[in-house]
Amino acid sequence: MIRRIFVDEKVVSETLTRRILKNSRDIPVEVVPNRRPIDELIAAAEDPVGESKKILWLTRQKGGFVKPCPCTPMYIGCNYFIINSVLNCPLDCSYCILQLYLGPSPVTVFVNLEDMRKGWDAFIRRRSGRFFRIGTGELADSLALDPLTRTAGEFISYFKTKPNAFFELKTKTINIQGILEAEPAENIVVSWSLNSVGIARKEERGAPSVSERIEAAREVVSRGFHVGFHFDPLVIHPGWEDAYGRVIERLLRTIPPTWIRWISLGSLRFSPALKGVIEDRFPGSRIILGEMVPGRDGKLRYFKPLRLELYRRIVGLLQENGGERIPLYFCMEDGEVWQKVLKKNPGRKDDVELALSPRVKGSRSNLRLY
Amino acid sequence: MRHEEVPLRAIDFRDERFRTSRDTDLEGLIWSIKKAGLISPPVLCRRGRRYVLVTGWRRALACRALGFRKIPVLVTEETNELRLFLMALSENLTTRELGLAGKATFLHKLGRFGVTTKTLVREYMPRLGLPATADHLHWMFSLAGADQAVLDYVSEKSPSPAVVKALLRFPSADRRRLLPLLRPLGQNKQKQVLEDLWEIGRRDELPVRRLLRRKEFQRILGSSRLSILQKAEKIRQLLRKIRHPGLSEGEETFRSTLRKMRWPRDITVQPSPYFEEDNVTVSFRFRNREEFQAALDKLRDKANREELDDLFRGKG
Numbered sequence: 001m002i003r004r005i006f007v008d009e010k011v012v013s014e015t016l017t018r019r020i021l022k023n024s025r026d027i028p029v030e031v032v033p034n035r036r037p038i039d040e041l042i043a044a045a046e047d048p049v050g051e052s053k054k055i056l057w058l059t060r061q062k063g064g065f066v067k068p069c070p071c072t073p074m075y076i077g078c079n080y081f082i083i084n085s086v087l088n089c090p091l092d093c094s095y096c097i098l099q100l101y102l103g104p105s106p107v108t109v110f111v112n113l114e115d116m117r118k119g120w121d122a123f124i125r126r127r128s129g130r131f132f133r134i135g136t137g138e139l140a141d142s143l144a145l146d147p148l149t150r151t152a153g154e155f156i157s158y159f160k161t162k163p164n165a166f167f168e169l170k171t172k173t174i175n176i177q178g179i180l181e182a183e184p185a186e187n188i189v190v191s192w193s194l195n196s197v198g199i200a201r202k203e204e205r206g207a208p209s210v211s212e213r214i215e216a217a218r219e220v221v222s223r224g225f226h227v228g229f230h231f232d233p234l235v236i237h238p239g240w241e242d243a244y245g246r247v248i249e250r251l252l253r254t255i256p257p258t259w260i261r262w263i264s265l266g267s268l269r270f271s272p273a274l275k276g277v278i279e280d281r282f283p284g285s286r287i288i289l290g291e292m293v294p295g296r297d298g299k300l301r302y303f304k305p306l307r308l309e310l311y312r313r314i315v316g317l318l319q320e321n322g323g324e325r326i327p328l329y330f331c332m333e334d335g336e337v338w339q340k341v342l343k344k345n346p347g348r349k350d351d352v353e354l355a356l357s358p359r360v361k362g363s364r365s366n367l368r369l370y
Numbered sequence: 371m372r373h374e375e376v377p378l379r380a381i382d383f384r385d386e387r388f389r390t391s392r393d394t395d396l397e398g399l400i401w402s403i404k405k406a407g408l409i410s411p412p413v414l415c416r417r418g419r420r421y422v423l424v425t426g427w428r429r430a431l432a433c434r435a436l437g438f439r440k441i442p443v444l445v446t447e448e449t450n451e452l453r454l455f456l457m458a459l460s461e462n463l464t465t466r467e468l469g470l471a472g473k474a475t476f477l478h479k480l481g482r483f484g485v486t487t488k489t490l491v492r493e494y495m496p497r498l499g500l501p502a503t504a505d506h507l508h509w510m511f512s513l514a515g516a517d518q519a520v521l522d523y524v525s526e527k528s529p530s531p532a533v534v535k536a537l538l539r540f541p542s543a544d545r546r547r548l549l550p551l552l553r554p555l556g557q558n559k560q561k562q563v564l565e566d567l568w569e570i571g572r573r574d575e576l577p578v579r580r581l582l583r584r585k586e587f588q589r590i591l592g593s594s595r596l597s598i599l600q601k602a603e604k605i606r607q608l609l610r611k612i613r614h615p616g617l618s619e620g621e622e623t624f625r626s627t628l629r630k631m632r633w634p635r636d637i638t639v640q641p642s643p644y645f646e647e648d649n650v651t652v653s654f655r656f657r658n659r660e661e662f663q664a665a666l667d668k669l670r671d672k673a674n675r676e677e678l679d680d681l682f683r684g685k686g
Contacts, residue, residue, distance in 0.1 A: 295644075
């Protein structure tokens with residue numbers, strides 16, 4: 001968790017800066033002219049990536065706040081847009097791509113909220129009349145810092161008035177206070193990444209347990225919000241069928257399926273470079289020991305027959321437990337996997353997007369994800 | 371510093387405190403000294419009655435090999451060991467390309483002469499062209515502390531940092547077992563062997579010595595017909611098979627199906643890499659209409675064979 005806060009001297013008087021500092025009174029704060037002292041501190045640490053996750057850097061976003069989700073080349077994406085209001089995450093999951101994608105970079109909060117809203121306005125104007133999904137949980141956990149930033153409620157208030165947007169807050173935490181205080185809306189989805197209890201305990205350092213996450217989801221549903229779940233990364237490990245079966249059974253016993261907007265599935269995948277990072281930073285982790293081979297995008301994935309077996313079983317478990325009508329989609333998979341597991345092939349990412357947007361009038365997609 | 375002529379026997383060659391290179395190939399230098407003499411004198415410092423070499427280790431060794439009794443040197447009055455070592459460092463950095471082992475030795479010795487981790491990371495690592503991070507320094511220290519066989523291998527073969535890193539994960543006794551298998555292979559294959567061995571060891575909880583004692587490995591290692599290169603290559607293939615059993619089985623099924631179908635040798639057929647896509651690629655060359663027609667006839671014949679479906683079996 002955050003142990004030190006550095007504030008860019010140019011943003012000291014920003015509203016969000018003041019709010020964060022007020023909510024983090026016990027954490028030492030230093031105002032600095034640039035990021036250099038942070039980078040030096042991180043470089044001198046034995047574990048730079050681990051160190052970077054303990055440092056909060058408050059600064060101004062100079063680039064755009066909304067970007068298309070990079071997905072991965074050669075596989076089917078879902079036309080998702082990401083909001084970069086926070087970069088990096090205080091949780092420390094062994095498989096996390098941010099270790100490589102952002103490197104040893106401090107947890108960064110862009111505090112120029114006004115600019116961000118203007119950026120969102122412009123983006124939404126450009127996509128006028130077209131449905132899109134957008135979220136804050138790609139380069140950060142959407143709620144990990146919410147006890148300090150308290151922005152989740154503000155973001156919900158903004159997006160609930162934008163009917164062509166599905167706004168998703170994606171998390172592994174149980175920091176739901178801001179959400180419980182916000183007004184629910186049809187187009188807001190709060191989603192949790194789930195895994196087997198064992199994988200969550202061993203590989204998701206700093207994250208609450210799976211049962212705590214499901215309980216948080218239940219509270220959010222009780223407040224009137226729709227939820228989503230991401231079984232990603234699915235990991236083949238001893239007893240995985242039973243382990244995932246127990247989580248799915250618990251999930252669908254706790255959350256009424258009609259309140260679940262979507263469940264995404266993705267199997268463990270990482271670039272060869274990330275494999276080295278995992279080995280260095282998590283020498284006890286066994287996730288890299290599966291039978292993984294390079295995929296079309298160069299990332300290592302489970303040998304395809306193993307992936308197909310994994311997905312078929314997970315989909316079977318969801319169906320056996322009453323989730324037959326929950327929209328399912330794959331993250332970074334190809335048409336063969338879609339066809340062989342879900343018996344449908346979206347062909348292009350826009351089809352996935354449209355199929356996840358049941359409220360959009362005049363949708364031309366024939367794809368149904370259940 | 372003053373110029374002196376010093377008897378070689380007055381130099382303590384056992385004192386290697388300022389030595390940074392283990393390069394023992396003196397042939398070129400000996401030829402040069404024979405032709406042109408010793409152009410640049412080594413730098414020495416006094417320790418009691420003896421002299422210790424600060425710079426010019428290889429030059430002094432070459433002169434000794436040539437049977438010189440005395441050599442011209444520069445003797446420094448400097449007594450601070452760190453400053454003397456920095457002298458050696460500066461000379462090395464300006465006169466030659468340092469290998470990984472040399473850089474590791476430098477950093478390790480600087481640490482022993484009292485330079486702090488922070489200074490090593492911030493000042494010296496960028497100067498040596500290394501990533502300026504403490505974890506990289508830590509790794510360089512472990513290389514510097516590796517056994518001589520590893521340091522010799524690193525100096526001689528200049529493996530990539532990834533290969534060295536992978537090798538250093540093994541206990542010292544295993545490294546000695548592995549070095550003869552690695553030497554004949556190219557960089558990528560060396561890395562693959564080390565990764566597969568390490569991961570099989572972890573997955574199956576099997577130390578290298580026990581794995582290599584298995585019958586299939588012993589058959590290769592003990593063969594008198596196979597060259598060192600052939601042994602290394604066969605071991606690599608065997609390790610890959612153990613590491614990727616599903617993929618190896620898929621590849622074997624594919625090959626045996628082609629054998630059963632008596633697939634023509636002049637038409638290549640390949641699955642997608644790692645069977646990631648659900649297609650196969652057929653390719654052939656032709657120079658005229660007749661050759662093209664002949665290839666198509668062969669393919670048409672194969673298209674009617676039942677076994678063709680087996681090429682896609684095992685794909686899930």
